[in-house]
Amino acid sequence: MLNETKYKKVTPEIIKELATIVGEKYIIYNDPESLEVFSHDEIPGSVYRHMPEAVVRPQTAQEIAEIMRLANREMIPVTPRGAGSGLSGGAVPVHGGIVVLVDRMNKIIEIDEKNMMITLEPGVVSNDINECLKDYGLFYAGYPMSLETCYIGGNVAENAGGGKAVKYGVTSRYVLGLEVVTPTGEIVELGGKLIKNVTGYDLLQLMTGSEGTLGFFTKIILKLTPLPKAQADLLCLFQTIEQAIELVPRIITETGVTPTSIEFMDKDSIKVACDYLNETLPYENCGAMLLLTFDGSDMEQVEKDYEQVGKFIEKNDVQEIYVADNPSTTERIWKIRRNIAEAYNIISTRQSGEDLVVPPAQIAELLVELQYIIKKYDIMLPCFGHAGDGNIHARIVCPPEWSDEKWEATLPKILEEVYAKTISLGGMLSGEHGIGCKRVKYINKFISEEHLNLLHIIKRGFDPNNIMNPGKVF
């Protein structure tokens, strides 16, 4: 374990020095009310919260480099923060110190049509990327479900996934270049406007998903694809969770068609999101739904694809299949899917959002186990997510009548069973949300000591004083 006991406090002298770097008006200090919002991310409840001592809002890589050199000299922990929309406590300053907020670094630097690439600062809201690309007939396919609020810098830091990963992959597939400020305050360019590059080890991919522990991303080059001209969704209703989920891996293998998305929602998840949005879906008689998206360069091909998959699903135990082939219906359905997490955040502050990932063909077995756990502990455990990737978000929600003591005593037992099953199926702790501080104590159940040692070697080498986002990942 890296030494986390020697950190120093942020003093008024240090604040003065920070002010010479970023300007006084871009520092929040001695103002608990304003600082509070930076003490947490989107995890509900009070467990994964910690107040920063100061928040600074730099505008350039050079400023961040100076902050890092100061922090190293003074032994002050630094936590990078984007939109704060994470679900693993990655942006929570668990050792206090300085939060570095990238909200002022929000420029779209260049749209390079000829190379089909875009260069961005880290504070650009992910949804704005595709908004500005529409007119160019281009598309950034790596965005996650929280696209309306999250920043691209956070997406890269977490290697965010999302709904389109079955066909398009996750964020990392699109990251071609990064300007990085290292924990020791060097500015390094990695990659570039290059589709292929084997000049040295792949530090781009090492940085992507490093959860703010190995460097700040101050410039990001993303690969774009032609904007799909046609899209349609199939919403498939099943009586039971098992009937829905067992089809998931078979859709691709038995039809040869790769949908853009294969999303799963159990009835509880749908109900909570519909109530939250005041929306309707015909979920009353079903136990679960699959939401499949198909996209492509023309509607004829998209129709052919969804008809082929639709026929395959019809031959199985489906209740009903609805086709959504216009943007407004599609958006209505996807909005429900996107808001499940948010809806659950409001229901209870006592919950644990899991982000399990298993081999896609093992996902039914995982869901069966989760059903067993629901009954055993008499809890709510709604499941939804990216079934086509083997990635399921399972929310362990505390029953309202439980005391805090009962919840705190029982949750570790539930997690132990959930993780044991995940491991036995060849699965991992997180598919896309990250380890952060939420899962840090569980990572050693999933990866070996020798594996952890390699992670430590990299972290120690890049950040010898362990001041960059300490208390995260491992």
Place this chain on the structure above:
Amino acid sequence: MLNETKYKKVTPEIIKELATIVGEKYIIYNDPESLEVFSHDEIPGSVYRHMPEAVVRPQTAQEIAEIMRLANREMIPVTPRGAGSGLSGGAVPVHGGIVVLVDRMNKIIEIDEKNMMITLEPGVVSNDINECLKDYGLFYAGYPMSLETCYIGGNVAENAGGGKAVKYGVTSRYVLGLEVVTPTGEIVELGGKLIKNVTGYDLLQLMTGSEGTLGFFTKIILKLTPLPKAQADLLCLFQTIEQAIELVPRIITETGVTPTSIEFMDKDSIKVACDYLNETLPYENCGAMLLLTFDGSDMEQVEKDYEQVGKFIEKNDVQEIYVADNPSTTERIWKIRRNIAEAYNIISTRQSGEDLVVPPAQIAELLVELQYIIKKYDIMLPCFGHAGDGNIHARIVCPPEWSDEKWEATLPKILEEVYAKTISLGGMLSGEHGIGCKRVKYINKFISEEHLNLLHIIKRGFDPNNIMNPGKVF
């Protein structure tokens, strides 16, 4: 620079110990004739050659781990070797020592149809993967051009590219899991049968393309895709190199269609390969060709795609477009393309095969510069390769009438000009062949001192005695 001066020699005592690990009959020692083949890869000529002191042929990860522990104790350099089909000297034992050959580790361990994944040992010939998958309707899309001879272990070590990368990406996109023997002799499992995974830093991608300097891959899990049911090629002839190459980046941006491949061949490259294979292509009146491949789930869509692209190309300065929509014609054309490198290897031992990569839209400018260099130095500089990715193989071939002295004095000057232009276009030293020992002295022209320092940190941490494939990458 890591210390490479303290290596010890392989003694008869060490050979005895190696024999207890792998068995005596799997050791080559004191037999220069048998050892010679392991002194080089596919780079022609005598520059990138060095004799190993011993070759060992282990069969298990455990055996390799024991070899690494022995090598660390005795300070003997170890060079991993697959098929020896590399083009950067990556498998050349530049400091002597032990070559570890993985030819006996050639089992296809499992074809997992339901997860669409395959688990392999490193010594499987890449072409055999798709041969054995045909009956399952599955396909491994990451293979490189040398598929008939290369091993999958080498493909992963080099992050091999190939012709299909425009649509399918390179090897790294398909590597989901690795069993790795580290330089210090630990066995570590990375990833698994998982489409998404953010549990710890992405060591999988760090290992992929690490050129045998960070670990041996003893088990490889690859992602598969549904076998495309239809394919067609367009062979497009142009009067000039410029007319061909300037269309390359525009094909995707102006039609919205992403071909599987966009390959470029200048007239010299085509002629040399045709002569070598005793084949014919109508190249006499053209200056260059583009070879485009389209594949998909049905012929109707493939036809629609290639017709759209064909129409776009017809509107420009094309001489002729040939359609190849049957497997035998396709294979004939692609065999010519695949054999260009091999054909040039035979022509002369005095040459330098470059693997330049630039942003795709800058590739025309690079080719113009290379034409200028051809005239300036009066040399042959045939160009071919993966134009759609911005990756061009440029062979600097010594004119037969030049003395060795003239060649040795002139080549560095040519390289300096070629690299300076590549850098000015935002390009890099290698797109897919790797740095190896061939390009090791040039890497610092392309990446900064701070960047190199991060590579050194990783290498030093993983391989403190610098015994694993020393003298490569940096």
